[in-house]
Amino acid sequence: QVQLAESGGGLVQAGGSLSLSCAASGRTDPTYYMGWIRQAPGKERELVGTTAWSDGNTYYADFVKGRFTIFRDRTKNTVYLQMSSLKPEDTAVYYCATQTRKRPYRGSEYDADEYDYYGQGTQVTVSN
16 A cells, blocks of 8 residues: 655645655555646546656647656655646646556556556645
């Protein structure tokens, strides 16, 4: 079992910045990817971005490219999401997630439903 504890989030004005962090504990080895997923009211959850735990390579959804940055600290088993130039449409509950089982097919890390553990979520609200 893996436990994910998110922190950060809150209310910010459009154009502002916010940072989230997520600390993993428990059986974290192996970890293949740690990602951030969000879900807005009435919408399906969507992958914001993810990072490969081994080498730190990152992938971002088009709607956050250039605005959000994901990085990880392996010594702390923690992944971070730095958000800037926030827009009202970024308002959502943000979850961190980890993939601990290797998939037999490529590309699973891009699917918000293909993670093995999810955090409890933290609310991000961007006001006009």
